[in-house]
Amino acid sequence: MKKVIVIGAGIGGLSISIFLQKAGFDVHLYEKNDKVGGLCSGYYVNGHYIDHCLHWLMGTNKDSKLYELWNEVGALSNNVPIISLPTLGDFVYENQIVTFDRDLDKCEKEWLSISPVDKRAIKSFFATVRDVSSLMEYALKHPKYKKKKDLISALPNSLKVFKAMKESREDYSKKFKHPALRFALRNAQTGYNNMFFFFDLYGIFIKGNADVPSGGALYMSKRMEEKFLSLGGHLYLNSNVENIITKDNVATGIKIGNKTEYGDIVISCLDPTFTLNHLLDNKYRCVKIEKLNKNIANNPISSAYCLYVTIEGDISNISVPTCLHVKDLKVGSRKIESILIRPYGFDKEYFVKDNKTVVSIFIDQNQDDYHYFKSLSEDDYAKELNRIDKKIIEEIEKYFKNTKGKIEFLTHFSPIELNKHTNTSFGALQGFSFSSKSNFYMLRPTIKGLSNLYICSQWNRSIGGTPTAIESAKSISKEIIKKYL
Numbered sequence: 001m002k003k004v005i006v007i008g009a010g011i012g013g014l015s016i017s018i019f020l021q022k023a024g025f026d027v028h029l030y031e032k033n034d035k036v037g038g039l040c041s042g043y044y045v046n047g048h049y050i051d052h053c054l055h056w057l058m059g060t061n062k063d064s065k066l067y068e069l070w071n072e073v074g075a076l077s078n079n080v081p082i083i084s085l086p087t088l089g090d091f092v093y094e095n096q097i098v099t100f101d102r103d104l105d106k107c108e109k110e111w112l113s114i115s116p117v118d119k120r121a122i123k124s125f126f127a128t129v130r131d132v133s134s135l136m137e138y139a140l141k142h143p144k145y146k147k148k149k150d151l152i153s154a155l156p157n158s159l160k161v162f163k164a165m166k167e168s169r170e171d172y173s174k175k176f177k178h179p180a181l182r183f184a185l186r187n188a189q190t191g192y193n194n195m196f197f198f199f200d201l202y203g204i205f206i207k208g209n210a211d212v213p214s215g216g217a218l219y220m221s222k223r224m225e226e227k228f229l230s231l232g233g234h235l236y237l238n239s240n241v242e243n244i245i246t247k248d249n250v251a252t253g254i255k256i257g258n259k260t261e262y263g264d265i266v267i268s269c270l271d272p273t274f275t276l277n278h279l280l281d282n283k284y285r286c287v288k289i290e291k292l293n294k295n296i297a298n299n300p301i302s303s304a305y306c307l308y309v310t311i312e313g314d315i316s317n318i319s320v321p322t323c324l325h326v327k328d329l330k331v332g333s334r335k336i337e338s339i340l341i342r343p344y345g346f347d348k349e350y351f352v353k354d355n356k357t358v359v360s361i362f363i364d365q366n367q368d369d370y371h372y373f374k375s376l377s378e379d380d381y382a383k384e385l386n387r388i389d390k391k392i393i394e395e396i397e398k399y400f401k402n403t404k405g406k407i408e409f410l411t412h413f414s415p416i417e418l419n420k421h422t423n424t425s426f427g428a429l430q431g432f433s434f435s436s437k438s439n440f441y442m443l444r445p446t447i448k449g450l451s452n453l454y455i456c457s458q459w460n461r462s463i464g465g466t467p468t469a470i471e472s473a474k475s476i477s478k479e480i481i482k483k484y485l
């Protein structure tokens with residue numbers, strides 16, 4: 001039986017471990033943290049549960065091929081309730097609320113009543129959402145479409161959709177005159193300033209394919225851990241891999257402290273930049289990764305500043321999520337214009353305790369913000385985080401008056417903590433993106449000069465995320481099964 005060493009028990013590592021263990025390999029999975037999940041995880045603070053990740057999960061619709069994959073690894077099943085939130089968000093600008101409702105007809109009417117002069121732009125926006133929605137529905141049901149024309153035929157207005165792939169949300173928003181609509185579109189999605197990603201998200205959301213599994217990220221990754229162990233896999237927590245050992249073009253094993261573990265195949269399921277620079281000591285090259293890192297301004301990564309609080313009492317007046325316009329708030333290297341507030345009362349069993357609801361506040365960050373935080377001394381860093389938290393809480397209390405005096409700090413993290421947690425470059429929570437000045441990329445999962453070393457994670461193609469992690473794991477496991485079994 002071939003022995004496989006897998007480094008990193010995030011979604012990519014857990015998934016490939018399950019696929020290979022199931023296929024008959026002897027899989028040994030090493031994770032540096034004390035629990036599995038990586039970026040897709042959660043924990044308890046003062047008895048309150050914090051979901052560190054899942055705002056929405058692509059593949060929650062049982063008709064989609066992605067659901068089948070989540071089901072295969074034990075992440076989703078008939079026993080896991082899926083929660084469908086009514087909207088993708090309320091966007092509040094100077095007391096005007098703009099909603100991205102699940103019901104497009106209703107939503108279109110609301111937008112028209114907010115700004116009749118924007119009729120043309122509004123009609124065009126909703127037509128594109130409907131187009132992308134049918135494209136994504138087709139693509140998710142038939143991920144193996146062989147011909148481009150099959151894909152195009154699923155799409156009534158392909159030109160508009162493909163144009164949006166290169167358009168920033170900021171430029172797109174300028175098609176609208178009303179400042180609240182502009183604000184909503186500029187801030188419509190966290191990360192990646194690319195209009196296509198938002199059309200994509202909204203399109204799959206209205207089809208029920210981007211909902212939330214009850215219990216969130218911690219319990220989802222725990223179910224995957226249970227699946228792996230039930231198949232006879234070996235999991236080693238608190239095992240920080242320091243090196244991948246190589247000899248004569250072969251990866252022979254790994255080093256953890258003064259221990260060495262040997263295997264026939266090694267799979268590194270974390271950021272490939274870290275794998276190349278640290279685990280392989282810069283001895284091997286991946287030109288594509290080097291280019292992406294060099295051209296990072298045009299392939300930005302997405303990170304986050306997150307504050308977690310509890311709010312006491314009834315907060316049903318705060319929609320899930322609410323994006324609030326803020327003035328004079330600098331987070332990381334720049335002034336930001338919005339905060340995304342997510343009260344978790346929709347999943348009471350996990351997130352409401354003693355009449356207090358867990359609420360997360362999410363702020364977009366990128367590689368420049370990581371560098372900013374990194375440049376601060378320990379003291380200044382702590383002060384800076386306290387300043388940011390205080391200001392966020394003031395903004396929430398100012399708009400939602402019923403929260404005044406009822407907000408309690410739980411914890412916070414910046415790109416620095418994300419980096420420490422999973423070794424992800426710049427504290428990225430997803431992989432490299434693309435912009436009008438760059439293109440979608442895909443990596444070969446092997447590294448030149450090493451025949452049996454694979455890289456498998458969300459970084460295998462833009463734009464990353466949990467779907468990329470599990471889909472890469474599936475396709476790489478097939479390649480390994482074909483070669484070694």
Ligand SMILES: Cc1cc2nc3c(=O)[nH]c(=O)nc-3n(C[C@H](O)[C@H](O)[C@H](O)COP(=O)(O)OP(=O)(O)OC[C@H]3O[C@@H](n4cnc5c(N)ncnc54)[C@H](O)[C@@H]3O)c2cc1C
Nearest residue numbers: 008010011012032038039040053055056241457458465466
């Ligand atoms: C705040 C936040 C919100 C998010 N929201 C969403 C969302 O709504 N929907 C969605 O789909 N995705 C979301 N994501 C992104 C999602 O979490 C990631 O895309 C996904 O989890 C990446 O999985 P991965 O396995 O590729 O990488 P990772 O999760 O980075 O896994 C890598 C693993 O390797 C381990 N590791 C690293 N170095 C070593 C070493 N030397 N030795 C041993 N182990 C090591 C790490 O600890 C980690 O467990 C969010 C993430 C964050 C942080």
